[in-house]
Amino acid sequence: MKRLIFGDHAPSRRIALISLAMTVLCMIWIYPFIWMLATSLKSNTEIFGNPGLIPESWAWENYSRAWTEANMGRYFFNTLFVTVGSLALVTFATSLMGYILGRFRFPGRTVLFVATVSTVFVPQGFTIIPVFELLSAMGLSTSLVGLTLATSGNAIVIFVVLFAGYFSQLPKELEEAARVEGVTQWQIFWYIMLPLARPMVVTVVIMQVLTAWNDFLLPLVITLANPAIRTLSVGIYAFKGEQTIDWTGMAAAATISIIPVVILFILLQRYFINGLAGAVKG
Amino acid sequence: MTLLHTLYRHRFAYLMLVPGLILSGMFVFYPIFAAVFYAMQDWSGFNADIKFVGLQNFVNLFQDPIFWNAFGRSIYFLLGTVPAQLVLSLLLAMVLNNQLLKLSNLFRTMVFLPVVTPVAVIGIVWTFLLSPFNGPINGLLLDIGLISRPIDFLGSSDTVMPSVIGVYVWKWLGITLIYWLAALQTVPDDVYDAAKLDNCKGLRLVVLVVLPIIMPFAVAITLITMVSALNVFPLIMSMTNGGPFFGSEVMEIFIYRTAFASDDGTIPRLGYAAAAGVLFGMMILGLTILQSLATRMARRRAEGMA
Numbered sequence: 001m002k003r004l005i006f007g008d009h010a011p012s013r014r015i016a017l018i019s020l021a022m023t024v025l026c027m028i029w030i031y032p033f034i035w036m037l038a039t040s041l042k043s044n045t046e047i048f049g050n051p052g053l054i055p056e057s058w059a060w061e062n063y064s065r066a067w068t069e070a071n072m073g074r075y076f077f078n079t080l081f082v083t084v085g086s087l088a089l090v091t092f093a094t095s096l097m098g099y100i101l102g103r104f105r106f107p108g109r110t111v112l113f114v115a116t117v118s119t120v121f122v123p124q125g126f127t128i129i130p131v132f133e134l135l136s137a138m139g140l141s142t143s144l145v146g147l148t149l150a151t152s153g154n155a156i157v158i159f160v161v162l163f164a165g166y167f168s169q170l171p172k173e174l175e176e177a178a179r180v181e182g183v184t185q186w187q188i189f190w191y192i193m194l195p196l197a198r199p200m201v202v203t204v205v206i207m208q209v210l211t212a213w214n215d216f217l218l219p220l221v222i223t224l225a226n227p228a229i230r231t232l233s234v235g236i237y238a239f240k241g242e243q244t245i246d247w248t249g250m251a252a253a254a255t256i257s258i259i260p261v262v263i264l265f266i267l268l269q270r271y272f273i274n275g276l277a278g279a280v281k282g
Numbered sequence: 283m284t285l286l287h288t289l290y291r292h293r294f295a296y297l298m299l300v301p302g303l304i305l306s307g308m309f310v311f312y313p314i315f316a317a318v319f320y321a322m323q324d325w326s327g328f329n330a331d332i333k334f335v336g337l338q339n340f341v342n343l344f345q346d347p348i349f350w351n352a353f354g355r356s357i358y359f360l361l362g363t364v365p366a367q368l369v370l371s372l373l374l375a376m377v378l379n380n381q382l383l384k385l386s387n388l389f390r391t392m393v394f395l396p397v398v399t400p401v402a403v404i405g406i407v408w409t410f411l412l413s414p415f416n417g418p419i420n421g422l423l424l425d426i427g428l429i430s431r432p433i434d435f436l437g438s439s440d441t442v443m444p445s446v447i448g449v450y451v452w453k454w455l456g457i458t459l460i461y462w463l464a465a466l467q468t469v470p471d472d473v474y475d476a477a478k479l480d481n482c483k484g485l486r487l488v489v490l491v492v493l494p495i496i497m498p499f500a501v502a503i504t505l506i507t508m509v510s511a512l513n514v515f516p517l518i519m520s521m522t523n524g525g526p527f528f529g530s531e532v533m534e535i536f537i538y539r540t541a542f543a544s545d546d547g548t549i550p551r552l553g554y555a556a557a558a559g560v561l562f563g564m565m566i567l568g569l570t571i572l573q574s575l576a577t578r579m580a581r582r583r584a585e586g587m588a
């Protein structure tokens with residue numbers, strides 16, 4: 001009977017009604033996905049004649065056409081490269097910086113902390129031009145490495161603040177005991193503090209995966225001159241620009257591009273939910 | 283000597299800051315200063331022909347109706363998405379937080395599905411769904427007789443912003459839902475029991491008991507939601523390219539178009555675009571400060587009354 005906000009009489013009937021209403025709502029909610037799947041299996045002539053969701057003839061060739069014409073394999077690899085690369089960089093750099101800012105008192109700390117926090121609100125449109133110019137100057141403006149670096153810089157500030165908040169709450173005794181034992185600072189961070197911050201690491205990993213997978217402005221600008229390093233998002237967008245008539249091919253390409261994330265999400269759902277929840281709790 | 287001494291004493295802290303400082307220096311701090319510098323230049327970005335013009339770009343921006351329209355649309359977008367997203371997801375979270383609801387996790391997964399879908403895919407699918415040529419939404423509206431001819435949702439300047447706002451809320455509602463669920467889980471069970479004894483339920487329970495407890499979270503959640511709503515570029519770009527006739531051109535599209543892809547064939551204006559970015563960033567900062575001042579004043583007044 002706990003956590004029952006909306007009334008408490010005849011709970012079972014009420015629950016059944018809520019479940020029914022939610023089922024209908026959720027079906028409408030994910031209808032775009034169902035529709036996309038259905039369209040990806042129809043022929044291009046059928047989509048105009050058959051508004052239903054079950055294809056008359058299952059046109060699997062849409063998938064092979066999308067795979068080759070939209071260059072999906074290549075874009076998959078690029079997206080994966082950027083996501084994994086930025087993940088490693090971001091987790092390492094922000095956990096360290098958050099640890100220092102959250103637990104150490106040193107000259108310059110306050111200035112650095114205030115400067116970091118005050119940039120949270122800076123919109124991407126503000127920084128995109130200098131970022132592009134900087135990468136150009138380094139000769140990385142048309143390379144996957146450059147894209148990975150810039151993607152890492154995207155949400156870094158929020159992560160540092162989250163880590164700093166989390167680390168500052170941990171008890172002092174842990175470090176002191178370790179220090180008495182003669183453990184080095186680095187070992188304290190690597191073997192004691194970082195494992196303790198596992199929930200926050202998970203949060204940052206999940207948020208960075210979402211950022212990297214959804215990012216668009218940065219990859220669009222960086223791949224303007226080099227279509228070979230397009231990510232999935234930009235590749236699909238370009239495919240849409242080139243093919244205005246091939247609806248089924250596009251639906252197939254779209255389906256291919258969401259399958260890995262959806263599988264990953266369903267498998268790691270618990271971590272996704274807990275990780276994101278950690279962002280507000282921290 | 284003393285300075286060196288201090289630096290040496292804290293050498294570990296400074297050393298460990300290096301990776302984070304390099305990344306944030308390159309992609310957060312440096313770009314902010316560089317943007318201000320570029321904003322004072324007349325520069326196409328593609329050659330060495332760069333000229334210092336002081337505040338001229340800003341003066342021009344103040345007189346540029348396209349800039350103000352884009353700015354207005356960004357604010358419109360913020361006001362259209364953030365409250366709707368916060369309220370709808372809170373309601374949903376309260377329903378899903380019910381422990382007796384066995385399918386709660388399944389519903390949550392379904393609502394979360396758009397969040398993990400790449401924006402470009404969302405853009406494509408919704409362009410089809412909203413299409414006036416055989417799009418299923420127009421088909422449904424025609425069938426039930428609500429409209430007599432198809433609506434060009436993304437092709438008419440009256441409907442394009444509400445459509446984009448609707449899709450944005452649909453895409454990101456799942457993430458706000460998770461935040462609210464996390465907040466609701468911190469409300470202890472005995473609070474509900476006590477409220478029940480006092481015969482406090484329904485809306486009164488929510489407003490008088492639950493909301494005050496999750497208030498600290500609400501501030502953080504509102505902040506995260508607002509920051510996210512400033513980055514709408516991908517969705518609008520993949521749905522409308524800022525069209526029709528600039529009808530959905532928000533600030534970031536304006537900046538991108540001016541800096542990288544002026545489709546009217548004129549030379550890109552990197553300096554001008556940077557100035558727009560700086561001006562927009564400062565206005566957002568101003569709004570944030572105003573808002574936090576207002577919140578603080580409201581809180582103080584509430585405390586004074588209590």
